[in-house]
Amino acid sequence: MLKFRNILVFPGFLILVALAGVARAADGGPAPLTGERDGVAVARYMSVLLDPEGEWDFQAVRERFGGRFRANHSEELNFGFTGSVVWLRFSVDASGTGGEDWYLVERYPILDHITLFAPLPEGGYRRVDMGDTLPFGHRLMDHRAFIFPLDTTVGADRDYYLRVSGKGALNMSPMLYSATGLVEYTYRDLLVYGIFYGCLLIMVVYNALLALSLKEPVYLYFVAFLVGITVFNLNVNGFGLQFLWPAVPKLNEYYWLGIYICTPALAMYSRHFLNLKERFPRYDRLIRGYLLGVAALLPVQLLIAAPWSYYLSTLLVVITVLLFSWLGWAVWSAGYRAARLYVAAWFVFLGLILVFVLGNLDWIAYNSLISMLPHLGALWVVVMLSLALGDRIRFLEQERNLLARQSRENLERHLVEIEQMNRDKSTFLQYVSHELNTPINWIGAADSLGGGEDQEGVWQLVRKGQRRLIGMVSTSLRYFDLADRERPPKARRCRPRRLLEALLASREGALAWQRLVVEGHIDGDLWVNANEEELGEVLSIGLDNAIRFSEPGGVIEVYGQALAGEALIRIRDHGRGAGPEQLESLFEPFFVVGSRHHEEGYGLSLAMARVMVEQAGGRIWAESQGPGTGFALVIRLPLA
Numbered sequence: 001m002l003k004f005r006n007i008l009v010f011p012g013f014l015i016l017v018a019l020a021g022v023a024r025a026a027d028g029g030p031a032p033l034t035g036e037r038d039g040v041a042v043a044r045y046m047s048v049l050l051d052p053e054g055e056w057d058f059q060a061v062r063e064r065f066g067g068r069f070r071a072n073h074s075e076e077l078n079f080g081f082t083g084s085v086v087w088l089r090f091s092v093d094a095s096g097t098g099g100e101d102w103y104l105v106e107r108y109p110i111l112d113h114i115t116l117f118a119p120l121p122e123g124g125y126r127r128v129d130m131g132d133t134l135p136f137g138h139r140l141m142d143h144r145a146f147i148f149p150l151d152t153t154v155g156a157d158r159d160y161y162l163r164v165s166g167k168g169a170l171n172m173s174p175m176l177y178s179a180t181g182l183v184e185y186t187y188r189d190l191l192v193y194g195i196f197y198g199c200l201l202i203m204v205v206y207n208a209l210l211a212l213s214l215k216e217p218v219y220l221y222f223v224a225f226l227v228g229i230t231v232f233n234l235n236v237n238g239f240g241l242q243f244l245w246p247a248v249p250k251l252n253e254y255y256w257l258g259i260y261i262c263t264p265a266l267a268m269y270s271r272h273f274l275n276l277k278e279r280f281p282r283y284d285r286l287i288r289g290y291l292l293g294v295a296a297l298l299p300v301q302l303l304i305a306a307p308w309s310y311y312l313s314t315l316l317v318v319i320t321v322l323l324f325s326w327l328g329w330a331v332w333s334a335g336y337r338a339a340r341l342y343v344a345a346w347f348v349f350l351g352l353i354l355v356f357v358l359g360n361l362d363w364i365a366y367n368s369l370i371s372m373l374p375h376l377g378a379l380w381v382v383v384m385l386s387l388a389l390g391d392r393i394r395f396l397e398q399e400r401n402l403l404a405r406q407s408r409e410n411l412e413r414h415l416v417e418i419e420q421m422n423r424d425k426s427t428f429l430q431y432v433s434h435e436l437n438t439p440i441n442w443i444g445a446a447d448s449l450g451g452g453e454d455q456e457g458v459w460q461l462v463r464k465g466q467r468r469l470i471g472m473v474s475t476s477l478r479y480f481d482l483a484d485r486e487r488p489p490k491a492r493r494c495r496p497r498r499l500l501e502a503l504l505a506s507r508e509g510a511l512a513w514q515r516l517v518v519e520g521h522i523d524g525d526l527w528v529n530a531n532e533e534e535l536g537e538v539l540s541i542g543l544d545n546a547i548r549f550s551e552p553g554g555v556i557e558v559y560g561q562a563l564a565g566e567a568l569i570r571i572r573d574h575g576r577g578a579g580p581e582q583l584e585s586l587f588e589p590f591f592v593v594g595s596r597h598h599e600e601g602y603g604l605s606l607a608m609a610r611v612m613v614e615q616a617g618g619r620i621w622a623e624s625q626g627p628g629t630g631f632a633l634v635i636r637l638p639l640a
Contacts, residue, residue: 030156031176034096038181041075042104042174046090048072054085054165058117058125061087062161076367077172078359081307086170088162094152103182104160106146107173108371109238110252112166116148119158131166132238136246143186144238150176167253167306171359173368193237196375200230203382207389218272222385224265229378232258236374253306256313260298263320267291269385270324273392274331274339283327290323318357325350338388338395345384352377472602479589479604479611488615493640494532496539496560496569497522503536503543515553522560527640528567530616535637538612538620541605542571542633549575549631566618567639572632577624586622606633613637 031045047069049061056065069089079086094102106114113131120126130139130146141147150160164170177185204226211219234240235255245251267287271277276284297316301309325346332339352373359370504511504518511518528535546556550573557572578586587610590603606622613620618637624630 030091030093032096033092033094033102033152033176033178035098035100035178036096038178038184040176042090042092042176043075043077043172044073046072046077046088046174048077049087049089050079050082051085051087052083054083056085056087058127058161058163061163062159074365076365077170077174078365079170081169081311083307084165086162086164088164088174089159090162091156091159092150092152092154092176093156094150094154095156097152097178099152101179102150102152103177103179104148104150105175105177105182105185107175107368108171109144109146109241110166110168110236110255111146111164111170111172112168113164114146115163117161117163118148118151119154119160121151121153125161132241132252133249135249136241142242144242145189147182168310171371173371193239196233196379197230199379200226200233200382203386204230207386210389216272218269218389221265221269221272222389225262225269225385226382228258228261228263228265229382230258231261232256233375233378253309256301256309259313259317260294260301263294263316264291266320266324267294270327270342273342273388274327274336276331279336280331280334283330287327314357317353321346321350321353338392341384341388341391345381345388348384349377349381352380475602475604479608482608482611482615485615488612489531489534491529491531491616493527494530494535495524495527496535496567497524497526499532499536499539500543500558500560503540507543507547510547514547514550516547516550516556517554518556518558520558522558522569523562526560526562526567528637529640530618530637531612534612534616538609538635539569539571541609542635545605545631545633546571546573546575549573551575562639565639566636569635569637570632571635572630574630577627577629577631578622579626580624583622583624587620609633 029045031040031042033040048071049065049069051061066089069087077086077088092102104116110132112133113129115130116128117125118128128140128148130148136142139146140149162174164172175185204223207219207223207226210216211223231240232255234244235252235258241249241252267290271284271287274280274283276287294316297312301312304312325343328339328343328346332343355364356370356373356377358364359367359373500522510516543556543558550556554574557570560567560569562568587606589607610620613635616637618635620633620635623632623634
């Protein structure tokens with residue numbers, strides 16, 4: 001019976017021992033400090049207790065609420081934006097240190113309050129207060145991180161306690177470092193941040209020199225953006241309190257002032273870099289509204305207390321990143337190639353900031369890399385925006401060369417046009433001189449016959465000269481009105497067949513007198529987009545020229561059909577035709593085939609026809625195989 005009882009008691013004892021081990025493991029267990037390791041991530045050896053009201057003192061936490069601590073199993077601690085006071089408990093096993101000094105280092109430098117309750121060898125606890133709300137001189141070591149020396153002579157059964165609170169996000173990356181590990185950590189820390197701030201400084205100096213040499217305001221705005229980035233990071237990295245305002249920790253609450261330097265500078269940089277005022281005025285108005293919003297938020301930010309001011313600045317950062325990411329994408333999509341690096345800068349930064357915000361809100365697992373994302377993102381943006389400025393210079397150079405080439409081509413074209421205008425002026429003066437000379441000669445002839453008996457013949461010469469002058473003046477004015485008008489008359493659907501039928505009906509007498517036959521066909525369902533009155537005038541010019549130059553008893557062919565999305569109308573005669581060197585000249589003002597002394601025409605009808613057809617969106621040209629082969633007037637107009 002005794003043996004059986006012993007058999008039952010022994011497993012029970014083993015279970016109690018195991019449960020005690022589990023309970024100790026749940027409390028994190030002591031962090032082992034040995035000479036083989038220079039650093040230990042102590043967070044996973046810690047247990048956590050939240051004080052929602054922040055009213056518990058150390059004695060109450062240690063005695064009354066000691067059983068409420070819960071083990072932490074991650075290497076980083078993140079409590080997000082919380083109003084609770086966080087208590088942490090851990091112990092260390094320093095039996096393997098060989099007497100070497102060890103330190104508790106909290107690497108997150110912007111905790112408002114962090115207090116260590118360290119056990120003393122003789123009993124009791126020593127309290128050490130730190131935090132970025134205290135002057136920098138309160139720290140035991142001149143370092144941006146919070147460093148607490150540990151007494152390695154204290155046994156592993158004694159617990160350390162940390163009390164942490166703050167108005168911002170409570171993120172913690174606690175480490176246990178030996179003296180050697182602390183030196184190595186400090187060197188790595190200074191190297192990383194030295195590279196970061198060195199890059200910022202180089203960018204500031206470089207762009208400031210560019211601003212002075214190029215007199216471009218966009219570089220000054222970029223320098224202001226860099227200054228804002230630097231001010232913000234000096235604050236959140238703890239270097240501001242360490243080097244710039246060590247006796248005024250209150251300034252740490254205004255870390256968001258760097259944001260209010262960055263955001264308007266970035267907005268002005270974007271306006272000039274993306275050339276919004278000239279290229280995208282709608283987006284320019286949006287950015288001006290954004291600037292007004294930032295100006296209105298600043299006094300609000302100054303008046304409200306933390307943590308609400310922190311929330312507002314975080315919201316402003318999120319809105320800014322989203323806005324300028326979208327803006328860069330919209331401008332780039334609209335064809336502004338210089339925005340490509342701008343887009344790359346903000347989309348990567350947007351992703352990094354998104355991960356950082358999610359980590360601060362404790363929506364994803366937090367680690368020390370997340371705390372570096374704003375720095376990596378800022379460095380990425382700085383480098384990419386600086387490269388974007390260089391890319392913009394290349395783009396503007398290409399654009400300037402293109403504009404120079406276009407200007408040169410336009411100038412050459414204008415010179416050609418001016419030369420043509422000079423030729424036209426000479427032609428016009430010759431034509432007017434001739435046209436004035438002809439009726440003057442008639443009037444002179446009439447005057448010489450004035451004393452004779454044929455008074456009726458005299459007056460016929462005078463009236464003929466008068467009609468010639470009136471016709472020349474009215475036709476010339478009509479041509480110049482057509483050529484100089486800025487807006488052609490409104491086009492609408494019209495049917496060429498109906499217009500030609502009306503013209504043929506009005507010219508039956510002329511056709512019959514010359515025994516001319518009109519052949520051909522125009523589709524009845526052919527509709528074109530043109531001004532009906534002017535189209536009728538063009539067809540009238542073509543038909544009248546065909547009647548005029550056809551031999552008696554000849555044939556005039558008129559065809560109209562839809563072809564390749566356009567209407568094709570052809571009016572052809574079998575008269576004297578024209579040489580290939582004359583076909584284009586026919587459409588020049590005051591050009592007359594044959595003698596310049598031809599009495600009937602003014603040399604403006606085909607020139608007017610070309611102006612009216614081209615202003616309706618069509619084309620007109622002449623075709624002929626040579627003298628004696630006939631002449632065709634071809635008109636193409638858009639289908640309705």
